[in-house]
Amino acid sequence: MAPRVLISDKLSKTAVQIFKDRGVEVDYQPDLGKDKEKLLEIIGNYDGLAIRSNTKVTEKVIAAATHLRVIGRAGIGVDNVDIPAATAKGIIVMNTPFGNSITTAEHAIAMIFALARQIPEANASTQAGKWEKNRFMGVEVTGKTLGIIGCGNIGSIVADRAVGLKMRVIAFDPFLSDERAVALGVEKVELEDLFRRSDFITLHTPLIDKTRGIIDAKAIAQMKDGVRIINCARGGLVNEADLAEGLKSGKVGGAGFDVFVEEPATENALFGLPNFIATPHLGASTTEAQENVALQVAEQMADYLVKGAVSNALNMPSITAEEAPRLTPFVKLADQLGSFAGQLTETGITAIKLEYEGDVAALNVKALTNAALAAVLRPQLQTVNMVSAPAIARERGIAVEEVRREQQGAYENYIRLTVTTEKQERSVAGTVFADTKPRIIQIKGINMEAELGRHMLYVTNKDKPGFIGRFASLLGAEGINIATFNLGRQAAGEDAIALVEVDEAISDDVIGRVGALEGVVQAKRLSF
Numbered sequence: 001m002a003p004r005v006l007i008s009d010k011l012s013k014t015a016v017q018i019f020k021d022r023g024v025e026v027d028y029q030p031d032l033g034k035d036k037e038k039l040l041e042i043i044g045n046y047d048g049l050a051i052r053s054n055t056k057v058t059e060k061v062i063a064a065a066t067h068l069r070v071i072g073r074a075g076i077g078v079d080n081v082d083i084p085a086a087t088a089k090g091i092i093v094m095n096t097p098f099g100n101s102i103t104t105a106e107h108a109i110a111m112i113f114a115l116a117r118q119i120p121e122a123n124a125s126t127q128a129g130k131w132e133k134n135r136f137m138g139v140e141v142t143g144k145t146l147g148i149i150g151c152g153n154i155g156s157i158v159a160d161r162a163v164g165l166k167m168r169v170i171a172f173d174p175f176l177s178d179e180r181a182v183a184l185g186v187e188k189v190e191l192e193d194l195f196r197r198s199d200f201i202t203l204h205t206p207l208i209d210k211t212r213g214i215i216d217a218k219a220i221a222q223m224k225d226g227v228r229i230i231n232c233a234r235g236g237l238v239n240e241a242d243l244a245e246g247l248k249s250g251k252v253g254g255a256g257f258d259v260f261v262e263e264p265a266t267e268n269a270l271f272g273l274p275n276f277i278a279t280p281h282l283g284a285s286t287t288e289a290q291e292n293v294a295l296q297v298a299e300q301m302a303d304y305l306v307k308g309a310v311s312n313a314l315n316m317p318s319i320t321a322e323e324a325p326r327l328t329p330f331v332k333l334a335d336q337l338g339s340f341a342g343q344l345t346e347t348g349i350t351a352i353k354l355e356y357e358g359d360v361a362a363l364n365v366k367a368l369t370n371a372a373l374a375a376v377l378r379p380q381l382q383t384v385n386m387v388s389a390p391a392i393a394r395e396r397g398i399a400v401e402e403v404r405r406e407q408q409g410a411y412e413n414y415i416r417l418t419v420t421t422e423k424q425e426r427s428v429a430g431t432v433f434a435d436t437k438p439r440i441i442q443i444k445g446i447n448m449e450a451e452l453g454r455h456m457l458y459v460t461n462k463d464k465p466g467f468i469g470r471f472a473s474l475l476g477a478e479g480i481n482i483a484t485f486n487l488g489r490q491a492a493g494e495d496a497i498a499l500v501e502v503d504e505a506i507s508d509d510v511i512g513r514v515g516a517l518e519g520v521v522q523a524k525r526l527s528f
């Protein structure tokens with residue numbers, strides 16, 4: 001029977017034709033993304049789901065998707081897809097990482113000009129018959145400083161265009177190498193410096209814990225009077241209430257937003273404020289970009305459903321059909337080791353080393369290394385996948401080393417991942433037992449044996465009596481159920497580690513209070 005794909009958001013008709021040409025049945029329902037109940041009702045009938053951003057692929061949708069094998073995002077951001085839930089169910093999530101980057105960068109540049117010359121307000125006033133020539137005094141962009149927060153795909157294209165406009169371009173991106181900054185013609189700066197020096201600030205990061213509210217009242221206070229702020233990346237990067245205050249007081253001279261905390265944004269505190277320009281998440285909406293992403297997503301999904309070929313997957317490496325059964329548990333282990341280290345890494349990575357020992361060293365470790373690299377980089381780079389990870393690591397000046405030792409040590413097979421940053425070296429090791437379940441067996445040289453669950457808490461502390469009681473009481477008082485509790489320590493009284501699985505995600509408040517417990521050195525929430 002031919003595989004069936006549901007397209008639940010508005011996609012170029014090119015996608016429909018490509019699916020058909022490649023032997024895939026296709027059901028095009030462009031407004032279904034808005035109808036959550038209907039989606040839940042019918043999703044069980046499909047092998048593939050092609051989406052843009054209107055369809056929210058929640059845990060509930062995935063639970064109802066009894067036959068789903070692949071979700072294809074015609075675009076970049078996959079924050080509308082519960083990737084861990086999809087991964088747990090073996091559903092591949094793919095995106096089209098580059099198809100709309102130029103278009104989105106152009107939207108940001110359009111916002112810069114629209115703000116500099118107040119084009120939307122001048123247009124409305126002129127068409128209202130007012131001819132207010134003196135009201136709309138603009139500024140030139142030539143010679144002005146543009147601060148780019150997040151210099152990845154889109155940020156780099158914005159930089160290139162802005163350099164062409166004779167702007168002075170500075171960028172804050174903790175993962176931007178000095179060499180890449182030089183190649184782009186941008187000056188790499190610290191965030192405070194960027195706030196202090198920029199005439200225009202444009203955001204191009206994913207929305208992650210580190211970037212949520214990266215522009216808030218404190219940041220705005222450090223900026224130049226009259227600064228203009230552009231957000232064509234994700235709602236939530238800028239605190240909307242704080243920006244509203246900035247616009248009202250005149251501290252912020254204007255803001256151009258394509259994305260909002262709540263979308264669709266039909267009401268918002270920013271609407272109607274002086275020199276505030278809004279577009280309804282149009283960053284990717286050009287004929288060219290929509291053709292690109294529709295064509296690419298349909299090709300990728302059809303190739304997977306018909307031939308089993310995997311490309312641009314965010315949760316799966318490229319593996320041939322023959323290798324799959326033996327490699328799969330090790331891919332999962334490599335992904336867990338990388339994800340563990342990546343979530344704990346907060347500064348620029350300089351090197352990543354993978355050591356394979358025992359049986360695993362004889363396998364196609366390339367796929368495993370790629371899986372680990374993608375997982376290490378994923379918290380910072382939304383678009384990274386197993387295919388793109390090695391190139392991105394190279395581009396960012398990260399040295400990747402692979403070591404194989406086929407003789408066995410204490411374990412039949414063993415993978416150790418070491419991440420070196422500008423500040424420290426962190427290693428984590430794991431194995432796969434006969435039950436094919438990956439286990440973490442060593443963190444920072446401390447032995448333990450733990451299975452990783454969806455919601456984990458990682459605590460490092462001084463090994464002193466009383467810690468476990470205080471910790472468990474705090475979680476108990478919050479009604480947080482502990483699923484597994486794994487401990488390890490260097491030696492009595494020295495550094496100790498607790499790796500704890502809990503049944504639900506832990507709030508910022510609770511994680512802060514765990515961190516403040518006596519004896520705790522670090523407390524971090526991790527999700528897998």
Ligand SMILES: NC(=O)c1ccc[n+]([C@@H]2O[C@H](COP(=O)([O-])OP(=O)(O)OC[C@H]3O[C@@H](n4cnc5c(N)ncnc54)[C@H](O)[C@@H]3O)[C@@H](O)[C@H]2O)c1
Pocket residue numbers: 076077078097100101104149150151152153154155172173174175176204205206207210211232233234258259281282283284285379380381382383384
């Ligand atoms: N408006 C739209 O329609 C539209 C279209 C496409 C993409 N987007 C969004 O644009 C954003 C950028 O996309 P991209 O393709 O350039 O992604 P990318 O992954 O190529 O680049 C993101 C960059 O952010 C950097 N970064 C990560 N953490 C950071 C931090 N704490 N501070 C500063 N920089 C940090 C990364 O190092 C990376 O260079 C994403 O949020 C994406 O979802 C929006």
Ligand SMILES: O=C(O)CC[C@@H](O)C(=O)O
Pocket residue numbers: 052053074075076077078100281282283284285
């Ligand atoms: O599909 C769209 O219109 C938006 C896409 C954009 O947000 C993305 O992340 O690619």
